[in-house]
Every structure is written in structure tokens, then in C-alpha cells.
Amino acid sequence: MEIKFTWPQGFQSGATHAGFKADQQLDFGWLVSDVPAVAAGVYTKNQFQAAPTQYTRSLIQKGQTLQALVINSGNANSFTGQPGLDNAAQSGHLVAEKLNISSDLVGVASTGVIGKQMPMDKFKDGLAKLTLTSQSQLPEAILTTDTHSKKTCHALTIDGKTVTITGFAKGSGMIHPNMGTTLGFIATDAKIEGSLLQDLLRELIQSSFNQITVDGCMSTNDMVVVLANGQAQNQTLTAKHPEFVSFKKALQTVLINLAKMVAADGEGANKLIEAQVQNAANPVEANQVAKAIVGSNLIKAMLFGEDGNWGRIVQAIGQTQAQLNPNQLDIQIGGIPLVKNSLTVPVDQAALHQILATDKIIITVNLHCGEAQGMAWGCDLTYQYVEINAAYEG
Template structure:
């Protein structure tokens, strides 16, 4: 690929960055799809991670956090769907360590260079014979099947590749994730993996990841629940050949924009693929006292079951948006709030504009619904993403284990 400095950032067809391999296989954890996979860097990579805040943090999540925190280095991540290995006590912790060791032995690297990730049903022992068989089948290929092997109730893989020019070198950053239900800040029932061939120190990568997750994955919600297994892991192996990135570098902002584009896209993909969802919902709040309040209000609106049901029913009942705003502690001009849905202004100066209900219903029939709110209380803003609440959501979760 030829790039010039004018190109800066480009979204391309999904591909692995330089120096990475990946593969997937069917280990029998799920009946009809690949359910195990890995990603592998030819050279040890700098690494960073963020993890669920649920008090019942699953054994694989806890172990990966411990592993990355040793030196912010990883060379591989092995993952499975169909079983979360969560709430399994000391046996779950032993099985997580064994899964890590099996992958390390297969790759002939140190176990402390392997992260592990699991997703699926909570409280069922990890079937180690199937895990062992699955790991034995994984190869070092450029297979993209791993993007499907982590899916649970997702309807499709969620992927993106972004290229940018750093120090005259083309840097590729690729991300994929899963997540559909049990999604609420902090993070989701999600596993997210980002690989890049950029050179950036692990501590700097950690700082960038944590800040970017706050603006992306922590601003999505589907059902108000936080999983035991959530994590996002990033590996940076330096194979692009750029000098290690620092905040003071002139090219650093370019990498930050490319990196945020990857995480933003994945976050929106998760929100739009919420269990049973028919619409992606984006909430943009302006006129806010500070950014934190903007994020709080946007999240409150997109997370309100009344708002979500309103959008599913294609009913322009803007009072539900007002009540969601009022439940927060944000500064609000009580006589100066404006609300628009897909550019149709429903509220001005906290009063209804009298717009025709049929016109509102028509715009709510779109696959993406954008709610713009002005609190008239400052200069800051905030954004969050979610989806509508449908009959299908209840159907899926009423029979999740069957």
C-alpha cells in the first residue's frame, strides 16, 4: 500500500498487521461454529488491557490482567466461546492457568507471554479435554476465523482495519470484538482485541487504551448489565519499523485518531448488534457544564428502558428523554432544553414544538436513530451509543442456556 502524509488515516479491508498470525477451530464448546482461536505475534509485543469492574471477575480475565501487569508484554492471546469459566472457584483458576500453559507449550513461549479470554455461560466448569484438543488444532496462519470464533449471541463479527502514516512508515491497526447482550459501562459482555504493528511502549499504550475506552466502550449500553468476563487487550509489536511513539512526537496525534477510530467503530458495532436490536441509537449531548456530565447524560438517555422501548415502538414520546435527563445530577437549564431526533426538533426551551407524530414515527423507522440534546448549561459535550429494546431481547435471554 502506498500512502502519503496527506492520506494520514485510511480504513481498509480487514487484514492483520505485520508480524501477526491467527487461527480458529471447532473444539466442541458450541455445536455448530468455530469456538476457539488465537492471535500470535512473531515477536513479543508491548501490551495493555482494560477489564470488567464486576466484583465476580472471571478467572481468565483476572489471569490476563495479572499477566499483562507483570511487564506489559504479550506474544499471544488464546480465546474460547461457549463457556465463560466464571464463578467456578479455585477449579476455574486452575483451569485458566492450565489453558494458558497449554497455549504456551504449543507456541513454545513462556506462559507469562500468553493472555486468555473466555465468554459464554457462567458457572459451568471449563471442559478441559475440549480446550486441550482445540489448542492442539490451532495453527500459525493468517486466518480471520478467530473473529467469528468468539461470538455468542452476536449476529455477525465486528472488525475494522485502519492504516496511518507514522514517521514515514505505514502503521496498521486492526480490531475485532464480540458483544451483544449484558452490555453496560464499564464495558460490556465483550471481548475486544486490537493488534497493531506500531512501536509504542507498554505503559504509554496502557494510558492511551484506558483513556480511549472511557470515550468508546464505556459509552455503550444495551441492557444495564456488566459481565464478569469483559476485557479489551491491545498488542503492539513494532513490526512497522517506526520509532517508538511518545506523546511529544508530531505523529502521535495521528496514531491516537487512528486508534480511537478502531475502538469507536467496534463500540458502535456492539451497540447496533444488541440482542434483538433493530436500531442503533446515538445520543449527542451539548451545552453541558463539563465533559463528565455530558457523558453521564448521554449514557442515561441511551440506557433508559423507557427511551429504548419508545424507539422500538417508533413513538415520539419525548417526555421519556426529559425524564432520563432529569434523573441525572447534571447541570440543566430547566427552561432551556432542546431535543431533536434525526434532526427533527421535538423540544425547544423545554417545551414541545408540536411536530406531527406521524413524521416522528417515520424517522424512528430508520436503522440508526440520532438523539441530539442541548442542556443550555455550558460548553462541553458527551456521546453514547445503544439500541432499542425489543421483544426479541426477552426471547433470547429467557432461553440463553438452551
């Protein structure tokens, strides 16, 4: 069940203003476990992967264990060459020294402007101010063009023990994921096998973060990391554990909640778009069609203008490689049928306009080619998106 935001047992955090941003906004923070935690991660497939992403990916692949994550906004440390990699490594070492732990246990994440070296003097100043508390503003410290923080918390019972899964993320623009998107972090006190957690994240990311898009642009800094420190004291979760499915569903809920928050907060967005695909030939094609719908600039502009031109939905579906029957396609917007068996149907335009005027639009399509279902999330395309990105560096 969803509960008020709180850190799982054995986790603390902190946040401060280090000066990566010109104003006095929070721009630096950390998440720390009392003990080393099993770690899993997924990362951008952009060929210009940022230094912090490369560094953290290497740590997790090598040891599957982290105890701390240090995160900054305002500087991406991306496309910065060997100095950028050195700064990412130094960042981890400095945090490790302050916490008196091994540097192999400190992951690093950054977000902000690409192409600028990390100002390590500001990093050191910010680190000197960081403390650890049970309540902090860490989710607010990682924001860039976001209008608000994105966080969620879920609790369940495993082996009679309360297990908490807490997630937070940032993301508003440059959102078009491939394995991971934006920056997303999940902390849980569940005890679980490391390889199983990695497999689980790799699977669940496909139906959550990988099913959102804002602008079709893949970031260089994307990563989603899960830490599980085992402090709930449940029996180690394996694929055969009787309550493993419950944990999997709870983790999926947290990931989907965060993904939808990112999509809804797309730069300049007024509306969240949800595409629901029914009866596709297989799950991959169902998700492909759903993401094509929410990613279409024509559809995004159409919904910003509150127009019901369903022909644009047909176009988006047809340009995918999914199996289709041209004579059997159903389309609904907000539950109102627009197309049935590939033929237009009479529509109550007043009712349709009322739905299009809301801040969440659900587009449902039935492909009649199988039994697979898929979903994706995006946002409308507004004048404000251009304004924000025309002057990102101010």
C-alpha cells in the same frame, strides 16, 4: 483511513471448533505475534471477575507484554473458584508450550455460560487443531448470541511507515461496561511505549466502549486488550512524537467503530440509538447524560414502538447528576426539533415517524450549561431480547 480487514505486520491467527458449543460453529482461536508485544488492558469492575479476566489482567499488570491471546466462546470459566483459576493458568501454559514461548506471554479470554468449569479435554483437543495463518475466522470464533462478527481495520502513516490497527470484538447481551466491555481485542504493528499505550487505552475506553449499553448488565468476563508489536518499524511513539495525535485518533476510531457494532447488534435489536449531548458543563457530565438516554428502558421501548414521546428523554436526563437549567433544554430526534428552551414545538408527525422507522435513531440534546460534548450508543428493547434471555442455556 479505514481499510479491508487484515492483520498488522507480524500477527497471525487461527480458529477451530473445539466442542465448547454443541453445534459445529467455530468456538476457539488464537491471535499470535511473531515477537513479544507491548500490551495494555482494561477490565470489568464486576466483583465476580471471571478467572480468565483475572489471569490476563495479572499478566499485563506484571509485564506489560504479551505475545499470544487464546480465546474461546461457549464457556465463560466464570464463578468457578480456584479450579477455574487453575484452568485459566493451564490454558496459558499449554499454548505457551505449543508456541515455544514463555507462559507469561499468553493471555486467556473466555465468554459463554457462567458457572461451568472449563472442559480442559476440549481445550486440548481444540489447541491440537489450531494453526497460524494470515487470514482466519478468529472474529467469528468468539461469538455467543451475536448475529455477526464485529471487526474493523485502520491504516495511517507514521515516520513514513504504514501502521495498521486492527480490532475485533464480541458482544450482544450483558452489555453495560465499566472500564471495559464484552471482549475486544486490538492488534497494531506500531511501536509505542507500554505505559503510554495503557494510559491511552484507559482514556479512550471512556468515550468508546464505556459509552455503550444494551441491557444495563455488566459482564463478569469483560476485557479490552491492545497488543502493539512494533513491526512497522516506526520511531517509538511517545506523547511528544509529532504523529502521536494521529495514532491516538486512529485508535479511537477503531474503538468507537467496534463499540457501535456491539450496540447495534444488541440481543434482539432492530435499531441503533445514538445520543449526542451538546453544551454540557464538562465532558464527564456530557457522557453521563448521553449514556442515561441510550440506557433508559423507557426510551428503548419507545423507539422499538416508533413513538416520539420525548417526555421519556426529559426523564432520563433529569435523573442524572449533571448540571441542568430546567428552562433551557433542546431535544431533537433525527434533526427534527421536539423541544426548544424546555417548551414543546410543533412537529411534522409524518416526517418524525419516517425517521423513527429507520434502523439508526439519533437523539440530540443541548443542555446550555457549558461547551462539553458527549456521545453514547445503545439499541431498542424488543420482544426478541426476552426470548433470547429466557432460554439462554437452551
